[in-house]
Amino acid sequence: MTDGAAGHRQRLRERYEKAALDGFHDHEVLELLLTYAIPRRDVKPLAKDLLAHFGSFSAVLDAHLEDLKLLPGIGSHAAVLLNIIPRLSARYQQDRWRQGPTIDSTRAAVSFLSARLGVQRNEVFCLLALNSRNDLIAAEEIQRGSVNRTAVFPRLVVEASVKHRATAVILAHNHPSGDPQPSLADRQITTKLKKLLSELDIVVHDHIIIAGPNYFSFAENGGLA
Numbered sequence: 034m035t036d037g038a039a040g041h042r043q044r045l046r047e048r049y050e051k052a053a054l055d056g057f058h059d060h061e062v063l064e065l066l067l068t069y070a071i072p073r074r075d076v077k078p079l080a081k082d083l084l085a086h087f088g089s090f091s092a093v094l095d096a097h098l099e100d101l102k103l104l105p106g107i108g109s110h111a112a113v114l115l116n117i118i119p120r121l122s123a124r125y126q127q128d129r130w131r132q133g134p135t136i137d138s139t140r141a142a143v144s145f146l147s148a149r150l151g152v153q154r155n156e157v158f159c160l161l162a163l164n165s166r167n168d169l170i171a172a173e174e175i176q177r178g179s180v181n182r183t184a185v186f187p188r189l190v191v192e193a194s195v196k197h198r199a200t201a202v203i204l205a206h207n208h209p210s211g212d213p214q215p216s217l218a219d220r221q222i223t224t225k226l227k228k229l230l231s232e233l234d235i236v237v238h239d240h241i242i243i244a245g246p247n248y249f250s251f252a253e254n255g256g257l258a
Contacts, residue, residue, distance in 0.1 A: 041077070042068045059090040066118070070111035079106045083115075094119050133169030136161060139250045142203050142241055145169075150207035150243040158185050158206040162199035163238070171197045185222050187229055194235050202230065204240040213244035215251070223251055 045065045054062060063080035071079070086104055087093045093101075094115060101112035136142050142161065149172070150157060156178040162170040173193050176185055185206075194202050204226060206219075215223075219242065227237045239252040251257050 041075075060084055062090065063093065063115075066114060067111055070114045071106075071108070074106075082106070133171075135166065135168050136163060136203065137167040139239060139241070139253055142205075142239060143243070143248050143250075145172075146205050146241055146243050147246075147248070150205065151245055153207050154209055156206055156209065158204075160190060160193050161203040161205065162194060162197035163201040163203065164198075165200045167201065167238075170199060173197070185226075187222070187226055190226055191229055191233070194230060195233065199235055201236040201238050203238050206242060208242055208244040211245050211247065213242045213247045213249035215240075215242055215249055215256070220256065223256060227257060 045061060045068065048056070049065060057065070060077070060080040063083055064076050067076040067080060082104065083093045084090065087096055096116070098112055098116045101107050101115055102109060107115075134141075134145065136145060145161070146159075150159070157174055158176045158178070159172060159174045161172050164170055171193075175189050175193060190202075190204070204223065219240075223237075223240045226240075230237055237257060239250055239257070241251070242249040
């Protein structure tokens, strides 16, 4: 492989690292893929041959494995790599949107959270992101603090809620002291987050404080009114 071809490969990878696939032409995407299966050749002509033969980028990836192998220059490794891409995407989507447990009551939320927060020695603030059926999409730790305090940045909570496409959330943190009663700061952040998320059409179902075997639910105690 010439120095020019090696440099071209490196530039493709650097472009991807900076901006993912933004600005890539279809043949450049195929080139980038082929560099991982064909180590010592200029793969740009091969990428263009693939597009010309199959007619489009999607048709290349939808092609049967044996049809890919028939194209001159495409060996078994490259054919498998190209063939696996749409199947890998389907597998990802299946796993990404696999139905999680349904959290449709305070009891269910407390049961889920106690196993994760009840044994923590420092305060941890986390978010349960739910879909419209109250199935758990994700449980994400937002911030970790000291033994008796966690400074919660609302922006991080909002970003996590939007990232997971939540239609509803349950806020949660723990009190390692064993006293589940909310502090003034707990009440203030609950009110602030409820307001911020409601502006994005995201419902705050509850804010639950776990303290060993004990808990406090803002929903049960009228703290979300």
